[in-house]
Amino acid sequence: xQTIHQWPATLVQPVGSPxxxxxxxxxTSNPNLYWYRQAAGRGLQLLFYSxxxxxxSSEVPQNLSASRPQDRQFILSSKKLLLSDSGFYxxxxxxxxxxxxxxxxxxxxx
Amino acid sequence: xxxxxxPQAVILREGEDAVINCSSSKALYSVHWYRQKHGEAxxxxxxxxxxxxxxxxxxxxxxxxxxxxxxxxxxxxxQLSYSGTYFCGTDTGTASKLTxxxxxxxxxxx
Numbered sequence: 086x087q088t089i090h091q092w093p094a095t096l097v098q099p100v101g102s103p104x105x106x107x108x109x110x111x112x113t114s115n116p117n118l119y120w121y122r123q124a125a126g127r128g129l130q131l132l133f134y135s136x137x138x139x140x141x142s143s144e145v146p147q148n149l150s151a152s153r154p155q156d157r158q159f160i161l162s163s164k165k166l167l168l169s170d171s172g173f174y175x176x177x178x179x180x181x182x183x184x185x186x187x188x189x190x191x192x193x194x195x
Numbered sequence: 196x197x198x199x200x201x202p203q204a205v206i207l208r209e210g211e212d213a214v215i216n217c218s219s220s221k222a223l224y225s226v227h228w229y230r231q232k233h234g235e236a237x238x239x240x241x242x243x244x245x246x247x248x249x250x251x252x253x254x255x256x257x258x259x260x261x262x263x264x265x266x267x268x269x270x271x272x273x274q275l276s277y278s279g280t281y282f283c284g285t286d287t288g289t290a291s292k293l294t295x296x297x298x299x300x301x302x303x304x305x
Contacts, residue, residue: 117291121295127297128297129282131295134292175236181291182224182227182242183227183239184284184293186229188236189236
């Protein structure tokens with residue numbers, strides 16, 4: 086069966102510090118991978134998606150970047166965090182038309 | 196453009212029924228429904244691929260009216276475990292990217 090991991094689970098970072106969130110998927114190959122952000126009490130906003138290694142599409146211009154160095158690894162990064170980057174970051178993998186979410190990383194920028 | 200969900204919030208007594216609607220301004224390839232408990236990742240409920248398709252999952256079912264670009268989620272004889280925020284995700288057919296609605300908060304009480 087397929088599983089998706091994200092770490093860390095929670096993170097508190099100062100403004101201006103760098104960020105690296107990691108997502109890995111097990112039990113499947115060549116999945117579509119997605120990064121979403123959810124602000125407190127809000128809906129899900131698609132940030133990036135990837136259909137293969139090194140292929141990244143950005144949905145929203147922002148302070149973040151994504152990379153896919155391996156087939157089942159998806160990384161979300163920032164060089165300098167802003168207060169507005171706080172939120173719940175969710176990685177998802179897709180098989181056909183379905184998407185399944187990881188447990189998420191709750192990021193607080195102070 | 197973000198699909199519109201209605202109602203925004205609903206409170207039910209255990210055993211009552213509810214309908215959550217999702218409307219899009221764009222032609223849809225599929226509609227996905229998720230439930231999110233507070234502080235947790237969204238959990239996939241079901242996907243509807245064809246116009247007029249209806250699906251069921253225990254006492255939760257959904258319909259998809261492709262012509263009207265709408266989907267409805269039906270919760271029958273609600274249970275306490277149904278509480279959470281329900282999101283529809285709409286797919287216009289591009290790399291299985293989903294655009295999520297703002298969510299409907301459902302609370303089931305005794």
